[in-house]
Amino acid sequence: MKTAVSAPAARRSGGPAGRRRPGGGLSGRLGPLGVTAVAVAALLVLAALLAPVLAPYDPDIGSIVQRYLPPGPEHLLGTDQSGRDLLSRLLYGARTSLLGAAAVVVIAGVGGTLLALVATWFGGRVDAFVGRVLDLLFAFPNLLLAIIVVAVFGTGMAQATVALAMAYVPYTARVLRSVALRERRLPYVQAAELQGLSGVTVSGRHLLPNIAPQILTGAAINFGYAMIDLAALSFLGLGVQAPTADWGLMVSQGQDSLLQGYPQQSLLAGTCIVVAVAAFSVIGERLGGRAAGGRA
């Protein structure tokens, strides 16, 4: 997500905001809320990366005599129904949850970009065909498409990630196609084409860099959605499987405990999801407003 933050910002480093506040960099463009969001997101990524170092206990091993311990010096956030340390599970859960959402965004971004470039470059029948296929996929609600893919390939983190990415491709492809199409009609692209450069070269060297800001903002916005949807799939028992630590799965596994009056696990994991989604959607919104020349 680092690139998503810096790329469009860097593109505008010569802009008026940059001149007014030299060295102010990102903060000037993101605003206080944006900066907070970036800080929160960075913290979450850091927590995920350093989970093996930070986690005081093994996330998957617990002792049944220590179940439902309240927060205390031994277990800072208490333990779950199997006596596993909740802090450790949340830290490791950050890895699964963030990595899963990132994978969805990357796969959907690459797939959508390729489809958009192919459709714009060849135009005509190819474009029409891609359009029809996308229309067909649009006939399915997002979540339903993901559930069908899981039905075919089986439950599991990898399957759920691919399933969700497939559900996101149509949206990404449609947005990027319209952007790429505008770019494709510009004289410099046609000049490059007349010089005899191949479609791959022109698409890769000229079209791709120019639609990159839209690709990145799309990715940042999708990240929040992907995280919620992936957690929902895990909640439904179709995504990440026990005993792997994952925020969505933790909310789900905490449901029984919650009904028995031990809400910690669901509350903590759910709060992590809310905070992460809020942070990434604020970042996406800010970048989106900037990249589109908006006023956000």
Next chain:
Amino acid sequence: MQRFVIRRLGALAVTLLFSSFVIYGAMYLAPGTPESFLVQGRTVSPEVLASIRAQYGLDDPFLLRYWHWLTGVLTGNLGESLTTRQDVASLLASRIPTTAWLTAYAALLIVVFGVVAGVVAGLRGGLLDTAVLLGSSVGFAIPTFFAALLLMSVFSVTLGWFPVFGAGSGFSDRILHLTLPAVALALPAAAVVARITRTAVVEERDTEHVSVALARGVPWRTVARRHIVRNAMLPVTTIVGVNIAALVAGATVVEHAFTLDGVGALLINAVQQKDFAVVQAVALVLVAVFGVVNLVIDVLYAVIDPRVQLGGESA
């Protein structure tokens, strides 16, 4: 208008035909054979296996099987469940009321709370505006299943106001049972709708025709009603429609959280048990409902805004 509706219905039929092919094809390509699922690990003689294959027509070529399935679906025969041998159509029919009530309830909440909050925030501004903006940001970030658990924890477990599980029977009992699920389901969508409505109202408020109307001495209430809100409703219709259509699939999560016996719960069960006969049927029905809801929204849009080109390609 009639031609527009008929053309859209035709397009929907074609989409459904292709969707049915995609759905059936996807299940066909899934690894694992149906008969090995049907015998469920028991050792059976090849003769029994062959008779099972014959009974379910598993030796027929793909297109023939698809054709049988499709003609069955068109005559209301959705096949039978691989696990329970129940008729899928009647299984589905028994699940539809819960989901229909839930989504209708949630849709109502989205329209009422989302649009009203957005309009009020946009017109009044100030503290109320900030509150709605903040609320919508938070509301959007809360996943439905987490909202479901929070509501359950507070209102069912702690306060005991609402039942935890079940869909209830009869009107008032249903409403009581489905209130928390509907609120959980409506929350993220209502947040988005509130935000879009607010933006639309604020933008409309700053237009020239509004300033002119005010300058001419038209009372603020009239201007707000006739000039601002009415014009702002166009983008709102779209976003409300998109969100209501998405409830069709989103209900699945809430049904799972509250263990409601709806269509979505049926789908998830079928997916986990690899009961493809049920998965196919439910998926096709959901796609059909999704398509019909979208169609209704497009027609409504044309009714609200006569400028929408009925003859041309609707974008």
